[in-house]
Amino acid sequence: MDRYLCDVLVTMDGPAGAVPAPISGGAVDVGDDGRIAWCGPAADAPALGPGATVHTTGILMPSLINAHCHTPMVLLRGAGEGLPVDRWLHEVMWPRESKLTPGDVRAGMRLGALELLANGITTSVEMYFSGQAVAEGATDAGMRCLVTPGVIEDPDFTLTRPWPEQLDEMVALRDRWAESDLIDVGMAAHAAYSVSRECLTAIAERAAGAGMPVHIHLAEQQWEDAAVRERTGGLAAPEYLESLGLLDGDVIAAHGVWLTPDDIDVLARNDTAVVHCPCSNAKHASGVAPVTDMQAAGLRLAIGTDGPASHHRLDLFEEMRTAIRTARIRSGDAQTFGPAEALRMTTAGAAEVLGWDGLGRLAPGCWADMMALSASEPALHPVIEAEDDPLSRIVWSGSPRAISAVWVAGRKVVEDGRVLTLDVAEAVAEAQARARRLTGARP
Ligand SMILES: [Zn+2]
Incomplete structure (x- = not known):
């Protein structure tokens, strides 16, 4: 079991098209099967069993x-x-x-x-x-x-x-x-x-x-x-x-x-x-x-x-x-x-368009397909708690630069902008050679 503690938890898990309010101080538990076991306010999280790993993130949301x-x-x-x-x-x-x-x-x-x-x-x-x-x-x-x-x-x-x-x-x-x-x-x-x-x-x-x-x-x-x-x-x-x-x-x-x-x-x-x-x-x-x-x-x-x-x-x-x-x-x-509607169209609403259950939301039973936005990203600050709208901050000020980590089924695939699953230089070089051939130019 892995527990992810975050400053702000955006679940996008609302009923019938609604977007729920983000949770300040959230926790997401991910099982070894890559699915979410528990999700909600950290204060309400169940006791962790032995061997669990705890991670700390800024904003945690569906990828x-x-x-x-x-x-x-x-x-x-x-x-x-x-x-x-x-x-x-x-x-x-x-x-x-x-x-x-x-x-x-x-x-x-x-x-x-x-x-x-x-x-x-x-x-x-x-x-x-x-x-x-x-x-x-x-x-x-x-x-x-x-x-x-x-x-x-x-x-x-x-x-x-x-x-x-x-x-x-x-x-x-x-x-x-x-x-x-x-x-x-x-x-x-x-x-x-x-x-x-x-x-x-x-x-x-x-x-x-x-x-x-x-x-x-x-x-x-x-x-x-x-x-x-x-x-x-x-x-x-x-x-x-x-x-x-x-x-x-x-x-x-x-x-x-x-x-x-x-x-x-x-x-x-x-x-x-x-x-x-x-x-x-x-x-x-x-x-x-x-x-x-x-x-x-x-x-x-x-x-x-x-x-x-x-x-x-x-x-x-x-x-x-x-x-x-x-x-x-x-x-x-x-x-x-507004931003909440746009964000729904790239997360929970998009999963409904695909007909792919278990994606686009952070909720028990869903895949742990998630991303974390860094708490230190300048564009996401300042944060004034009394008037903060995290969804607005994410959509208007967010960018790939703000992403500190990405997971697919609980497997970390991106860390600090670096993709962990492929050799980047090799992929770029191969695509370069193949793209040149398609133009008819000499290699
Ligand atoms: Zn097209």
Whole structure:
């Protein structure tokens, strides 16, 4: 048993979407199975048995969940800078991605995992090809991953085999990792405009049959609506996906920028979850998602960084702040969308989006996926007890620099900014060589 004593305990374990008040002077007991045995005010903690180890931390909270990412795209980070999304995909991303080997994907996932873990992110939802390589890269680093290998049908994208074989492989991948506590597997379709009706229908059927979630980009760019209506006889993307039965199961829809009130109604009646990607949406000039309208409709919501080729950083502190800023710019109201709501979308709320019980909260029975923010981080001070709002401090002033430690199932994976699970220099050198090859440049 390990006991973690902290100045402030943020559990994020509230009923029905609520965020509980942080606990001053908290304790978390973690069993040898990596799960939380007890959690609450230190003064109420049970007596420790012999052999228990006591650790002391500053702010202790759930580590973060990145609900939409393409982490291996670190190999393409910075490429096609400034191009609009359709040209960026067709002229830069897909031609380079068509050269990817499974070894490239694993190396990209390993490099990205170093960054994710150091930034306090211990679970990511990955839409990428070579799902086996993604899972291996994630587990090499000791992080959790919902792996959702994705289908794209486009002449500029030639990496993958025919989609029926890809769907078979997705189910086989799920079975291969069924015993892993770190890996879960779903299916993905790139988007309603880039995948055929036949394939989308098949994904709906296979995912329902196998009980797997489906991950898809939805309404990211304004031009998508016309493209989808043209191929569907006038349906908007959410209606179209609903008509195919794709929204019947567990669906994680990324972006949701150009959703009308009718679209949001479609998602709400299907309990479709949406992942807000505010930094990517801003960098690509995609638009500002109607996050408060989606909240009001009762949608399950999370936050994602999107791929590091879309938005260079894998930093959910920055995403949370950008989510708040853009929501307030949209509403013109400084009361809109506060830090607690943003933090819920990277912790407990994100776990609900993933359908992964035991993550995103510190509570008995949950995995001890946690991070500590240092009591000596200057940006988190001063602290005036009578008016302190720790959640506001974490979201507005927090950063990866403030993280003193990160744990996955009680295993320490980051200490003082240093990832303990991989050789950083080796991972960087390997990714560097592979990224250079993808550009066509000489090694
Ligand atoms: Zn994406």
